[in-house]
Amino acid sequence: MNLVLFEQDRDFIVQPLRHGQMDYLEPVTEALEADLFRQLLGRQILQRLAETFPTPRQKEEVPVWLYLASQISLRLHRAAGYHAFPYVIRTGGLLAALGPAVGRQAVHPGSGVASVSCPGFNHKNRYDRQTPCDQDFLRKFARDTDSGRLQAWFNAQAPRLLRSLKLFDAEGLFVGDASYLFVPDNEHYEHSAKLLFDEHHHPVDPQKVDPRDRRYQWRRCYKLVSLIHVNRSLEFFLVVGGAGGCRAEACAPARPGAGPTGT
DNA sequence: GGTTCCACCCGTAGTCTCCA
DNA sequence: TGGAGACTACGGGTGGAACC
Structure with a gap:
């Protein structure tokens, strides 16, 4: 410093x-x-x-x-x-x-x-x-830089590089993780979506809750799905692939209240 | 001479902070 | 709480260098 x-x-x-x-x-x-x-x-x-x-x-x-x-x-x-x-x-x-x-x-x-x-x-x-x-x-x-080619490049090169450096654990555990990246409520954030979240940053179905309830908030976001490699004792994690974006239908919560935490 | 890259500059819009 | 000003991010333009 x-x-x-x-x-x-x-x-x-x-x-x-x-x-x-x-x-x-x-x-x-x-x-x-x-x-x-x-x-x-x-x-x-x-x-x-x-x-x-x-x-x-x-x-x-x-x-x-x-x-x-x-x-x-x-x-x-x-x-x-x-x-x-x-x-x-x-x-x-x-x-x-x-x-x-x-x-x-x-x-x-x-x-x-x-x-x-x-x-x-x-x-x-x-x-x-x-x-x-x-x-x-x-x-x-x-x-x-083209975003599609960049994503394809990362998903191909990241695992290839980690394998060449012998960084994969022999047991081969992979975890799929979905996170929501919150952005200001500005429609210029291309392909972002507005979803209803509860107080724990879990997306909820507006049809199944009362959106007027102050515990729920509409927030603009992107969804990031990551493929993460870990070992059983969780001593490390390596992001080996990912896909981003957030069209409304793709971002809809699979199970209300059971979504991942916002990051 | 044409094309490409990039250093530099400027204007605009969005965001933040301060203050009345 | 809202307005003003400052700050920041971003797009676009310009011109010089490098290369063909």
């Missing part, structure tokens, strides 16, 4: 920290994240995934493996949007794993301010690069 403080900020920030007052704790340390990406890169995992990724680009400037690594890093930091990419790069461990050929971090000896310098993968930039690629590249690459 990098923390650069100016003199006037110290009392304001350090004192509450000493008393255990914190609004948010970063769940991933720089060292742990760097170790993860060293494994992924050193064992050629990201490169192998990139070879089959359904890239929307006809020619490649920024490598696909960097796109995949950036997406993983954003998820690790729970970044909701690409806007956070410069901050994730500056504070996370991805840059350390990638090495100075992709970017290096330096702390100014006088001011103590940390800065990042990245050579990039082309010479189209006008300003000094703070990230290996522009956040707009990640955003538009993701937007242009």
